[in-house]
Amino acid sequence: xxxxxxxxxxxxxxxxxxxxxxxxxxxxxxxxxxxxxQDSRADSRRIGLIAxxxxxxxxxxxxxxxxxxxxVCLGILGHADPKLRxxxxxxxxxxxxxMGAAVKHFRRRGVRELTMAGKVFKxxxxxxxxxxxxxxxxxxxxxxxxxxxxxxADCRDDSLLGRVVEVFEKEGLSFQPATDYLPELLVPPGQLxxxxxxxxxxxxxxxxxEIAKQIGRMDIGQAxxxxxxxxxxxxxxxxxxxxxxxxxxxCEVGGFTVVKVAKPQQDMxxxxxxxxxxxLETMVAAKAExxxxxxGKTIFLDAKECLEFADxxxxxxxxxxxxxxxxxxxxxx
Numbered sequence: 080x081x082x083x084x085x086x087x088x089x090x091x092x093x094x095x096x097x098x099x100x101x102x103x104x105x106x107x108x109x110x111x112x113x114x115x116x117q118d119s120r121a122d123s124r125r126i127g128l129i130a131x132x133x134x135x136x137x138x139x140x141x142x143x144x145x146x147x148x149x150x151v152c153l154g155i156l157g158h159a160d161p162k163l164r165x166x167x168x169x170x171x172x173x174x175x176x177x178m179g180a181a182v183k184h185f186r187r188r189g190v191r192e193l194t195m196a197g198k199v200f201k202x203x204x205x206x207x208x209x210x211x212x213x214x215x216x217x218x219x220x221x222x223x224x225x226x227x228x229x230x231x232a233d234c235r236d237d238s239l240l241g242r243v244v245e246v247f248e249k250e251g252l253s254f255q256p257a258t259d260y261l262p263e264l265l266v267p268p269g270q271l272x273x274x275x276x277x278x279x280x281x282x283x284x285x286x287x288x289e290i291a292k293q294i295g296r297m298d299i300g301q302a303x304x305x306x307x308x309x310x311x312x313x314x315x316x317x318x319x320x321x322x323x324x325x326x327x328x329x330c331e332v333g334g335f336t337v338v339k340v341a342k343p344q345q346d347m348x349x350x351x352x353x354x355x356x357x358x359l360e361t362m363v364a365a366k367a368e369x370x371x372x373x374x375g376k377t378i379f380l381d382a383k384e385c386l387e388f389a390d391x392x393x394x395x396x397x398x399x400x401x402x403x404x405x406x407x408x409x410x411x412x
Contacts, residue, residue, distance in 0.1 A: 097144045097168035122189035125149045126260075127252070128167065129181070131197025132158040134380055135257065135353060139196045140166045142261040151190050153181055158199060175199070176210070178243070179218025182250045193247065195240075195349055196257040201316040204234070222246045235298040237342070240349040256347040258378065266382070268374035268403065272389045272396040276369055280336055280395065283308065284371045285404050287338035292401075295342035301352045304367065306335035319354075320361045333366025341376035355380035356388060363392050374398040 126143050128150050130136035137160050140150045149168035156172050164170045173181055203209060225231040232238055244254050258265055287305040294300050300314030304326030312326040319339060326335055339352050354372060389396050
């Protein structure tokens with residue numbers, strides 16, 4: 080990974096457990112290169128994965144491989160876990176500005192069904208010379224000129240990721256929710272930890288839930304931290320972990336509640352709320368006490384390990400729906 084950005088789809092194709100292991104892609108004769116310039120016939124056994132930061136892309140890739148299908152993965156530079164090279168049938172690094180190259184890569188390999196998993200750090204949009212270092216291809220420039228050049232469209236998450244889905248679908252590539260491949264990751268409703276919220280904490284959950292839904296409707300973020308009817312921190316582009324850390328800094332006594340929900344207009348193909356061990360570790364460090372998530376619409380990674388950790392540290396975790404909160408006498412479904 081010589082550069083964080085500015086590269087096209089780089090490096091040799093590497094194959095992992097889903098296919099035969101190879102350290103490089105051999106050179107091809109001219110006739111073969113000509114054939115490769117054309118689209119390959121669609122292969123329903125192949126799933127394309129665009130992998131961002133975090134553990135979720137690894138979990139998705141492993142699940143698809145276990146199902147007997149092949150994963151053709153493009154890992155976003157500076158984000159994706161290199162471990163994906165060992166798991167996927169094919170793996171290459173992808174610069175964020177190389178959408179045109181990504182389309183060609185998938186089509187030439189017969190991939191028509193895609194999924195995206197993992198976080199992209201949007202804060203990088205505001206680093207100096209970001210787009211210069213990206214060197215976006217013409218496909219990307221045409222697709223996102225109205226967002227970044229002409230400023231005729233906003234740059235909220237739903238706007239940008241929805242645009243990715245739209246332009247890929249025009250090229251015959253359709254995105255599916257990552258949870259289609261492992262629906263068991265969606266957290267079920269109920270009391271998840273051994274400890275249960277008390278009356279004051281239930282009030283904070285209801286209070287925070289309404290605010291989290293409102294900021295989700297405006298596509299600002301998905302999480303809030305609250306205590307005693309006061310908003311401590313609201314998630315924006317910094318992400319949930321930084322939101323929790325900020326709340327801990329502002330509330331030194333701790334004992335606050337974190338609420339993370341799906342947006343009212345949630346598209347399950349991207350930006351699905353996700354929590355895992357890192358979330359809980361951040362909560363413990365910040366002295367948070369309660370985590371409330373939306374049942375059926377939140378991905379809970381490594382649930383068994385997380386719940387054991389939560390009980391050791393006396394955290395409270397509940398999964399609710401909006402309907403559950405309308406029952407004032409009930410703390411859990």
